[in-house]
Amino acid sequence: MSDLFLHDVRLPSGERAALELRGGIIRSIHASGSGGPGLPAPADLPREDGRGLLVLPGAIDMHVHFRQPGGEHKETLLTGARAAVKGGTTTCGDMPNTSPHTTTLAALAQKAALAAEAPCHLLFNFGAAPENLLDVRQAAATPWVRALKIYMGPSTGHGGLAPEHTEAHFRQAGRMGLPVMVHAEHIESIAAAEGRFPHDARHHADLRSIEAELTAVHEALRMARDHGTKLHLCHVTSARVLDLVEASGIRERVFVEVCPHHLLLSTADIHGPVENRYKVNPPLRPEPERAALLAALAARIDGLASDHAPHTLAEKRLPYDEAPSGIPGVEYVLPFALAWWAEGRYDLARLIALTSGNVARFLGLNRGALEPGREADLVLVDPDARWTLGAGDDRVASKCGWTLYAGTPLRGRPLVTLVGGRVVYRHGG
Ligand SMILES: [Zn+2]
Incomplete structure (x- = not known):
């Protein structure tokens, strides 16, 4: 937690402003109409020059696998969190398929003890x-x-939960108001495809079909409806899933x-020397999907x-x-969201909703909005910066050291990241 006077930033509305951060919270926002950038810093606050950069709420990424304990040669909570803040992500939700699984209080305590050094907020999605x-x-x-x-289907480091246990957890979580995040792939559908296709990266999407995903989503929606559960559908791969959700009668939760x-x-991209880099659950889908x-x-x-x-x-x-399943990319979520904004796919309000606002509201986090009283998790962005992912001055920060997106030209770049009012990342610094 820290106090800071963040001078001369640009709000999403376009106004220039200064932000007073105290105790890790946004205390006040002085927009240009009320004296803004020229406002003198209160004498007791250190001052950070925002250089006219765009200020956004830090991104919230509730789905990361930081591999600790048990997979420290791939990533740790510290290296993963460092990669996150490099990309403007200020909260990460780590998944439980570590070794041991985060399904006991002892395993949770072990992770919590390791989290103290991390530069971003860490949450642990309990298994x-x-x-x-x-x-x-x-x-x-x-x-x-x-x-x-809940893993409704098998994935790397997890065999999937049987239906009766899944139902019991949905029932209890519904009573508790605890959101359930599901990996929705139907175990029997995957088993039925076994032997019908060659085992290689290009047939991964046949071995784990969209129908297997739809079947599991249908069942998850049924349980959420029956038990009043808040349902978070992880890594949806098809707009057909959206049709199911919109017809569910429980869209709001x-x-x-x-x-x-x-x-x-898409499956059309799966080529090159290490095809299993594209192996991920649920799989990449055909280009029209x-x-x-x-x-x-x-x-x-x-x-x-x-x-x-x-x-x-x-x-x-x-x-x-x-070959294990999974694609790294914690440091590139906000950069891609910015690039899609620069392409004109949506406005800044929608960008904030997609990267922090909606999930903060869903989970009840006091983050994801630029308002007095919110936690001061912020990212300063140069919206006009043109850069190339994984090239020039962009080095992959994840411990695994590689990305499938190397060479992608991007527009809009996170340059400074603040967590709880403290600068935790500065590009080039
Ligand atoms: Zn995952």
């Missing part, structure tokens, strides 16, 4: 297990947990998350998350059946 309903109740009472994660890789990449999902971003989707899932290139070079 549902067959016999841990009591653990969930206790974990949800700690400041670290805002959501329960469903959060639809999409990830940059499903918006930017990708295009339809991207078209839906302006209105029908609630939020962006990275599903940052780092693995080493050596692991990705293993044969298909042994």
Whole structure:
């Protein structure tokens, strides 16, 4: 927590302003009409020159895999958090499929102890297990947990939860008002496709079909409706899922998350020397599905998350059946959101909703808006900066060290990141 006078920034409205940050909170916003940039800093506050940069709420990414404990050679809570703030993300929700799984209070305490050094806020999405309903109740009472994660289908580091246990967790979470984040892929549908397609990266989308996703989403919506549960659908890959959500009758308590890789990449991109880099669950989809999902971003989707899932290139070079699933990208969510804004896909209000505002409201976090009384998690952006991802002065910060997006030209760049009123990242500094 820190005090700071943030001088001469540009608000999303276009007005120049100064922000007074005290105790990690936005105390006041002095827009140009009321003296703004010229306002002298209160004598007791250190001053940061915003240089006329655009100020936005820091991004909230509720879907990251920082791999600690158990996978520290891929990422740690510290290296992952450093990559996050480099990209303007100020809150990360770490997933429970670490080793051990975050399904007990002891495992949660272990992660919480490691989080102290991280430069951004960390939350831990607690894992549902067959016999841990009591653990969930206790974990949800700690400041670290805002959501329960359920794997309805198998993925790397997790075998999937059986239907009767899934239902019990939905019932309890509904009574508690605890949002449930689901990985929606139907186990039996995936098992039925086994043996019908070659096992390689290009057939990954056949082995784990959109129909398998739709079946699981249908069932998750049914349970959320029956038990009054708030439902966060992770990494939706198809606009057909949006149709189901909109017809569910419970749209207001469903959060639809999409990830940059499903918006930017399709099965047509899967080529090159290490094809398993594109292996991810749920899979990349055919080009028309990708295009339809991207078209839906302006209105029908609630939020962006990275599903940052780092693995080493050596692991990705293993044969298909042994190569782990997952694509890294925690540091590029806000940059892509800015680039889509620069393309004219949506306005700044929508950009804020997609990157922080909607998920903050869904989870009850006092973040995701530029208002007095909110936590001072901020990012300063040069909206006109043109840069190339993974080239020049952009080096991949994730410990895994690689990205599928290298060479992508972008417009709009996060330059300074503040968490709780303290500068935690400065580009080039
Ligand atoms: Zn994930």
